[in-house]
Amino acid sequence: EDKVVQSPLSLVVHEGDTVTLNCSYEVTNFRSLLWYKQEKKAPTFLFMLTSSGIEKKSGRLSSILDKKELSSILNITATQTGDSAIYLCAVEIDNDMRFGAGTRLTVKP
Amino acid sequence: NAGVTQTPKFQVLKTGQSMTLQCAQDMNHEYMSWYRQDPGMGLRLIHYSVGAGITDQGEVPNGYNVSRSTTEDFPLRLLSAAPSQTSVYFCASSPILDKPQHFGDGTRLSIL
DSSP states (O other), rough: OEEEEOOSEEEEEEEEEEEEEEEEEESEEEEEEEEEEESSSSSEEEEEEOOOTTTTEEETTTEEETTTTTEEEEEOOOOOGGGGGGEEEEEEEETTTEOOOEEEEHHHO | OOOOOEEEHHHEEETOOOOEEEEEESHHHSSEEEEOOOOOOOOOEEEEEETTTTEEEEOOOOOOOEEESSSSSSSSSEESSOOOOOEEEEEEEETTTTOOOOOOOOOEEOOO
8 A cells, every 4th residue: 555654743843943854655656756835725835856866955945855765854944933834745656646644843933 | 827726615514415616727737636634644635637538536536526527627526425524625736747736725624
């Protein structure tokens, strides 16, 4: 059975901290891994990863895929209160998508 | 640019009622999908479509029907609502599946 597991499920940090969110997967026919940020409503796209070892970066956020370990990490440096959200990891399998349960990040002032 | 529009935003149904959740996109995307999001379970794929006239089942299709008569619209039908279908429903679209999806704002559905 295809599955995507995220850890931790919940995380509370203070502004300025650096956080690392984890996503591991066991799927058939892996095509890509995606990270989304979900605040109050619709998830919004962060990164799409297809190749192992190549870091994607956008401002204070970065992500990397490790196909050997079947995992990905999402790093956020110098966190701000606006980073508070649920971070979703999804794995594309043929025409299907499997999402993890998400990591709820709370950044306190 | 409207993106992905879902209606209604909220709905309360009684067990056994039927209803249709609407989803429309104005980006000429071929791939559209419906998800449900439940606490602690992330998003689960209900049905998807790779183009007009083509639909297929996702991970949790039971109790739901879809159709795709046009590129723009992808309605989700609940045939006979059950309390287990209480959830937040998201519609999403992308040019093709290998591109990131754009999500609508969701429909919060409660079934009593």
